[in-house]
Each structure stands twice: as C-alpha cells, then as structure tokens.
Amino acid sequence: MTEAPSGNAPENVLEVRDLKVAYGRRRRRVEVVKGVSFTIAPGETLGLVGESGSGKTTIGRALLGLAPVAGGSVSFRGSDITHLPRSRRRLLARDIQVVFQDPYSSLNPSMTIEDILVEPLATAGVTEGRTRVRQLLEQVGLPEDAGSRYPNEFSGGQRQRIAIARALALRPGLIVCDEPTSALDLTTQAKVLSLLHRIQQETGAAYLFISHDLGVVREVSDRIAVLHDGGIVEMGGSEQVSLRPTHPYTRRLQLATPVPDPDVQARRRQRRRDLLEAGA
Known part of the structure; x- marks a missing residue:
C-alpha cells in the first residue's frame, strides 16, 4: 500500500x-551505481550531472528497465516498477519516455517521420494517429510536410525535435533526457532547451535531465543532483548547486563549465590548478 502524501x-x-x-x-x-536516492515532482526538472563514467546514464537506463537493478527500488506514481516483466514494461512506455543524445541513430532512417511518430501511437492502440502526428509536428515547431520526409533530410537540431515529438506522442508523465543537446552546436542547443521548457509548461511533464555540463543543467533544472563515482555527492536547488557548490567535485565541474570571457577562463584554469595541487 502506498502512503498518501502529507x-x-x-x-x-x-x-x-x-x-x-x-x-x-x-x-x-x-557496482556502477551505489545507493542513489532522489525524487521528481510533477512538472519538475531534476538535473543529474557528472562526468563520463560517473553512472548517470546507467541510472537513466535503470529507470527505463534497460539496466539490471541490483538493489533499492524505483517507484512511478506510487507503484513499484523496479523489476517489471517485459510485458508490463511495454505498457509503462505510455508514461515514461526518453530522448537520447544522438538524434540520428535513435530514428529509423528507412521510415518517414510520420511513420516514426505513428509507431508508438499504433502500438498503444491510439486511433487517429495521423491527426496526432500533425499536432506533434506543430508542437515542436516543424512544418506539416515534414511527415513525408526521412531523418537524413533534417539537420541535427530538427532531428532532435522529431525525437522529442516521438517522446511526447503518448503524453508521458516523465521524460528521461539523456544528454539531449550535447551533439548540437550552441545556437541549436539553446533552441532545443527552450523547446523542452515550453513543452514542459504546456504538458506538465516531469524531466530527468542527464548531462555532463553543469551550465546546461543549471539552465533547465529546478534541482540538481551531482553524481561522482556512482553516488550523489551534492543535491539542492539549481542556483545553489551551480553557483555556490559545497562539494569539491561540484566545484571542479563548475570550473569546467565553458564561458565566453577569456579572462574568466584564465582565472578558472588557475583555480583548477590550485585545486589539483591542493588535492581537492
């Protein structure tokens, strides 16, 4: 029995x-994930940040049933989904979706965009899928005729919009965003982040936003959890963690965040050297 919220x-x-x-x-x-705990509220974005090999993508895969859970639990809307059988996991896809890092490899190059977007709708038994596809294309800012084209006819940013549209098709309550902008240039990255924010405002979906870039995570997250060597070393409000970190590892991530000002970059490089020499 699930305890009612207070x-x-x-x-x-x-x-x-x-x-x-x-x-x-x-x-x-x-053990690559070592006793991690966190919650995400409706309409909230939790940023999960850490360097390559920290375990952040593995956590996302575990939530999706794609990585083996050795201990602990995962609950979605009060129901334990830690070890769901495959048949029930497929049903859960209506409520939990994912946007991957590479928008090209995640889209079938032999299918039109319309067929890619209709596929999850048809699997879920949704009727009038073609009408829903037009709505999705409009929602992510793509023209209606995009449905008749193929993934290789679009830019990286446009393909990521298509991947986001596919994730939205079944109106999920949670979207796992696994490095969704790291393969994009800065201008396109900003547009995709703005799109994700707008969609969240419209739909109320919750996001788990996974990234190695503390600056990007700060822009989109309400709270941030910092992952290092399979465990969370710091968690708190976005501004607090990104601007006033308390853990040495978070401070190193902060100093590694790109900034356009060369003088700031030089000061950060010196600060990184000081931290390394101090063994922080």
Missing part, C-alpha cells in the same frame, strides 16, 4: 530509493 504536497512522479546497479558476477562484480 498535506497539500503533490505525490512525486518518481521516487528512487537506494538504487544500486551492478554488472558481472561474484569476484568480477562491479
């Missing part, structure tokens, strides 16, 4: 408790 606070969309993910067996067993 007071007027909304029930969390997602609750992750002491999550552990491990690969291998016995002596060769390697």
Whole structure:
C-alpha cells in the first residue's frame, strides 16, 4: 500500500530509493551505481550531472528497465516498477519516455517521420494517429510536410525535435533526457532547451535531465543532483548547486563549465590548478 502524501504536497512522479546497479558476477562484480536516492515532482526538472563514467546514464537506463537493478527500488506514481516483466514494461512506455543524445541513430532512417511518430501511437492502440502526428509536428515547431520526409533530410537540431515529438506522442508523465543537446552546436542547443521548457509548461511533464555540463543543467533544472563515482555527492536547488557548490567535485565541474570571457577562463584554469595541487 502506498502512503498518501502529507498535506497539500503533490505525490512525486518518481521516487528512487537506494538504487544500486551492478554488472558481472561474484569476484568480477562491479557496482556502477551505489545507493542513489532522489525524487521528481510533477512538472519538475531534476538535473543529474557528472562526468563520463560517473553512472548517470546507467541510472537513466535503470529507470527505463534497460539496466539490471541490483538493489533499492524505483517507484512511478506510487507503484513499484523496479523489476517489471517485459510485458508490463511495454505498457509503462505510455508514461515514461526518453530522448537520447544522438538524434540520428535513435530514428529509423528507412521510415518517414510520420511513420516514426505513428509507431508508438499504433502500438498503444491510439486511433487517429495521423491527426496526432500533425499536432506533434506543430508542437515542436516543424512544418506539416515534414511527415513525408526521412531523418537524413533534417539537420541535427530538427532531428532532435522529431525525437522529442516521438517522446511526447503518448503524453508521458516523465521524460528521461539523456544528454539531449550535447551533439548540437550552441545556437541549436539553446533552441532545443527552450523547446523542452515550453513543452514542459504546456504538458506538465516531469524531466530527468542527464548531462555532463553543469551550465546546461543549471539552465533547465529546478534541482540538481551531482553524481561522482556512482553516488550523489551534492543535491539542492539549481542556483545553489551551480553557483555556490559545497562539494569539491561540484566545484571542479563548475570550473569546467565553458564561458565566453577569456579572462574568466584564465582565472578558472588557475583555480583548477590550485585545486589539483591542493588535492581537492
């Protein structure tokens, strides 16, 4: 039985408790996620930031049922989804969707955009899929005739808009955004981030936004969790964590965030050297 939320606070969309993910067996067993806990409320964006190999993408895969959970639990809207069988996991796809890093490899190059967007609708038994496709294309700022074209006819930013449209097709409550802008140039990145924000305002979907870039995460997140070596080392409000970090690892991420001012960059490089020499 799920405990009712206290007071007027909304029930969390997602609750992750002491999550552990491990690969291998016995002596060769390697734990890559080490007891991670966090929640995401309706309409909230939690940024999960860390360098390559920190375990952040593995956490996203575990939520989607794509990585083995060795311990802990994952609950979606009060229901335990930690070890769902494949048949029930497919049904859950209506409510939990993902936008991957590479917008080209995640789209079938032999299918038209309309067929790509209709596919999840047809699988879920949604009628009038073609009408919904036109709505989705409009929602992500693409022309109606985009549906008759193929992925290779679009730029990287446009393909990511298509991937976002596909994730929105079934009106999910949670979207896992796994490095959705890291393959894009800065101008296109800003447009996609703006689109994600607008869609969240319109739909109320919650986001888990995974990135290695603390600056990007700050722009889109309400709260930030900093992941290092498989564990969360710092968590708090976006401004607090990104501008006034308390953990040495978060401070190193902050100093690695690109800025256009060369004088600021020089000061940051010196600060990084000072931290390394101090063993922080």
